[in-house]
Amino acid sequence: MTLDRRSFLKLVGAGAAGAASLPLIGQAAELMPKSAKRVVVIGGGYGGTIAAKYIRMMDKSIEVVLIERNDHFVSCPFSNLYIGGILTDLNPLTIKYDKLAANHGVKVVQAEVTAIDAAAKMVTTSKGTIAYDRLVVSPGIDFRxxxxxxxxxxxxxxxxxxxxxxxxxxxxxxxxxxxxxxxxxxxxxxxxxxxxxxxxxxxxxxxxxxxxxxxxxxxxxxxxxxxxxxxxxxxxxxxxxxxxxxxxxxxxxxxxxxxxxxxxxxxxxxxxxxxxxxxxVIPPQRAGQIAVAAGLVGDDKNWCPVNATTFESTKQAGIHVIGDACVAGAMPKSGYSANSEAKICAMNIVALINGKETTELSGINVCYSYITDKDAVSVAGVYTVKEGKIIAVPNSGGVSPADFSATKTEAMYAESWLKNILTEMST
Ligand SMILES: Cc1cc2nc3c(=O)[nH]c(=O)nc-3n(C[C@H](O)[C@H](O)[C@H](O)COP(=O)(O)OP(=O)(O)OC[C@H]3O[C@@H](n4cnc5c(N)ncnc54)[C@H](O)[C@@H]3O)c2cc1C
The missing domain is CATH 3.50.50.60 (FAD/NAD(P)-binding domain)
Incomplete structure (x- = not known):
């Protein structure tokens, strides 16, 4: 079947105005022509959802496009409880993106990002290209x-x-x-x-x-x-x-x-x-493939070095990397860290776009781990920037007491942590 120009325009829903964005031979079509300042966020997990939401909460004039390959996200935190039979299904760990769109005006695109062109400020997705002013990359991990x-x-x-x-x-x-x-x-x-x-x-x-x-x-x-x-x-x-x-x-x-x-x-x-x-088998890991392909990883070829205040890549200007994929000094690769990094990154992106001063990170992390169905233990830390590096604030954190099973409170805190953080990501 051949397609004439008129039918093709109808098919892509482009109409007369969209004719300018018709694909050139060998190039993907532009999916969303840009009219305002735009931040594109790759990855709708612990880091990406929060960065997208907070940029919109801080400055409604900035258009935010969140690109995620799946139509839902399943949390790794608490997935071990399902494996141990304490949770009977993954529903309590699953979030959708509809409220980020409805409540905050985040434009959610379900697509695979296949390339980043840092010079042209453009990402290529399985559905077409999307231009950006600043890009946030939060793709999690892939395996070595x-x-x-x-x-x-x-x-x-x-x-x-x-x-x-x-x-x-x-x-x-x-x-x-x-x-x-x-x-x-x-x-x-x-x-x-x-x-x-x-x-x-x-x-x-x-x-x-x-x-x-x-x-x-x-x-x-x-x-x-x-x-x-x-x-x-x-x-x-x-x-x-x-x-x-x-x-x-x-x-x-x-x-x-x-x-x-x-x-x-x-x-x-x-x-x-x-x-x-x-x-x-839990294999050795590195930053998500798209970060590697975009040249965001450092000399170790695994993780992405960033500015400790803005989380802007030290390899590619205009691109910020947060979550597991980045090198965040003393901060561990956790969902809570990704959440903390996303907030300071969002704040500083809004500042940079508006020509304002950036703010230094005050990061936080708490990681709960279950040992039995009733006993959990935690490690907590507070983080700051010193001489360009993220360090743990001395004496700020610690772990549960050795007699952790006496009170059972840690497991209750853990449950509450999960509910709060997933709610923050999805509403
Ligand atoms: C078993 C287990 C237990 C854990 N427990 C805890 C815990 O108790 N507390 C805690 O704080 N952390 C915990 N973590 C760690 C936590 O899951 C990660 O640190 C966190 O998910 C990192 O967030 P992120 O945004 O970097 O990546 P993710 O949350 O993984 O999000 C990445 C998203 O990017 C999408 N994506 C990737 N590449 C592309 C692409 N090219 N195009 C489109 N979309 C793409 C993925 O589909 C994914 O949705 C646990 C991890 C595991 C494995």
């Missing part, structure tokens, strides 16, 4: 699969990572439910830095919680590439001793570099093979 031989898309369906919440989380849960009693679950932990430092240890705890109640002859082997537990180590060790003696077998300095999905085995640096009935 070249450092985990054999771990390809097919292997992920056999040995799930469940490090991006959604179908992978459901798959890991199903494998645990289907596993025979007396089985071995292997959890591999990559070298830091990775998304959510305490996350793998919370995961091991939640799997052990499920096994203890349902398959008591089973165990969890944790193969940790790090020399010790990377966050809240003393608290996890105490929690495991009190609750999961003989169930969790923690092995530090065991870096998994290869997997064999057919043999259900992982290899520790080519020296030692460990087999499992269920294997949860």
């Amino acid at each position: 699969l070249d450092e985990m031989k054999g771990y390809d898309a097919a292997a992920m369906e056999v040995m799930p990572h469940a490090w991006k919440a959604g179908p992978q989380t459901v798959l890991l849960r199903k494998q645990l439910v289907d596993m025979k009693d007396g089985g071995t679950v292997v959890v591999t932990v990559p070298l830091a830095p990775y998304r959510c430092p305490p996350g793998p240890y919370e995961r091991a705890s939640m799997i052990a919680h499920y096994l203890k109640a349902n398959k008591p002859k089973s165990k969890v082997v944790v193969l940790d590439a790090n020399p010790d537990i990377t966050s809240k180590g003393g608290l996890f060790k105490k929690g495991w001793k009190d609750n999961y003696e003989g169930i969790i077998d923690y092995r530090p300095a065991k870096k998994v570099t290869e997997v064999d999905a057919k043999a259900m085995a992982v290899m520790v640096e080519g020296l030692e093979e460990v087999k499992g009935d269920v294997i949860n």
Whole structure:
């Protein structure tokens, strides 16, 4: 079927006014011609939703376009509770974007961003190009699969990572439910830095919680590439001793570099093979692919260096990187950090667009981890900028007391934290 010019204009809904934005051969069509100052935000997760919303709350004259590949977002925080059978589905962890549009006028585009042209100030998406004055990039993480031989898309369906919440989380849960009693679950932990430092240890705890109640002859082997537990180590060790003696077998300095999905085995640096009935491979990580492709990563080729005050990339002007993808000094790669970074970034983007002074970061992070269904532990920190770097304010934070299970309050705080932060992201 051939299309004449008139039918083509009708089809794309362009009309006479849109004729100027017809695609040139080999170029994507412009999706939304720009009339006001515009900030484009890539990624509708912990960082991107907040940056988009706060820019609009601070300055309604700025048009904000949020581009996200999915029509909903599933939170990684609390996904370990689903894996452990404490949550029965992912609905409480799922948000939509309709209220960001209705309440704040954020223009939400469901599309994949495939390229960023920093010189032309333009992103290319699966639906067309979108121009910007400033760009916020909050794509989360992707995996360094070249450092985990054999771990390809097919292997992920056999040995799930469940490090991006959604179908992978459901798959890991199903494998645990289907596993025979007396089985071995292997959890591999990559070298830091990775998304959510305490996350793998919370995961091991939640799997052990499920096994203890349902398959008591089973165990969890944790193969940790790090020399010790990377966050809240003393608290996890105490929690495991009190609750999961003989169930969790923690092995530090065991870096998994290869997997064999057919043999259900992982290899520790080519020296030692460990087999499992269920294997949860958490691979080494780097900034989301779009940040890498856009040349936003630093010399390590993994993470994006930024100005500690504005979160503007030090590699590409006019582009700000927040959340897991950026190098935020002492701030851990967490949803709470992403939220904090998004707010200061939004404030400074509004200032820069309006020719006003920028404000220095006062960042905050609290990370809760469940050890049982009733016991959680936390680590908290406050952050500031010193000599261009983000540092922890001395004596500002800390971890839960050693007798954390006496009060059960941390689990209640954790639940309330989740409700608040997801509500802030979606309303
Ligand atoms: C098991 C687990 C437990 C965790 N628990 C906690 C916790 O208790 N507390 C806490 O604070 N943090 C926790 N985290 C960490 C938290 O999930 C991340 O730090 C946070 O999601 C980072 O936010 P972000 O905006 O950088 O990325 P994300 O929240 O992952 O958002 C990125 C978004 O960008 C979209 N995207 C990426 N590339 C493109 C593209 N090219 N085009 C269009 N869209 C794109 C993705 O679809 C995604 O929606 C946990 C993580 C895990 C894995």
